[in-house]
Amino acid sequence: MSEENNTPEDDDNADWGDALKEQAKAEQSEGNGQGEEGAADDWAAALTEQAEATDDAVSTEEAADIFNALRADSDGNKLDLDVLLDIPVTVSLEIGRTRATIRNLLAYSQGSVVELDRLAGEPLDVLVNGTLIAHGEVVVINDKFGVRLTDVISPQERIKKLK
Incomplete structure (x- = not known):
């Protein structure tokens, strides 16, 4: 009767190995049935979802107002913040x-x-x-x-x- 001395690291490595095998099997079973057209549809759907999620975000007009407010300092002097946009x-x-x-x-x-x-x-x-x-x-x-x-x-x- 032989006993193996497994360390916690060996157990973790075995768990990781099992997880990687499971992930590989899942990816193989999904297959790659989409062509270039399917990829474009997926990206379009993602971009549409992103656009819908911007309800809480600052609108382009609000961002422009904020940026324009920063252009003038407290004395009313114009600051050229456009330089910052190219950094x-x-x-x-x-x-x-x-x-x-x-x-x-x-x-x-x-x-x-x-x-x-x-x-x-x-x-x-x-x-x-x-x-x-x-x-x-x-x-x-x-x-x-x-x-x-x-x-x-x-x-x-x-x-x-x-x-």
Whole structure:
């Protein structure tokens, strides 16, 4: 009778392996029955849904009014904020984080699975220059990834976090 000494890491790796196999089976069973026309329809539906979801968002006219209000300082002098519109920013999406020792990091190879600190289905963070501006969910339509914003952090909250 031989007993195997399974560590919690071995159990986690087995769980991840099982999850990856299950995901691969689900993807195979779905098949790829849509052509280019189906992809366009899916994106059109996603864009329509996005347009309908903007009821709570600031309208284009309201945004223009806010922007125009910023153009004049308290003395009535005109400020040229158009310069700001051309400043490049880095937009990044964070689906989770993990900590690993260098030993474990060096053991990673193709096909390795890195466990993150978030649960499946949990929203990801949308960061601009390292500052959280929104939460969103990943959408996949015919092998193309996108992000649907589910919660945008208000400008007032973002300014508070800068201080």
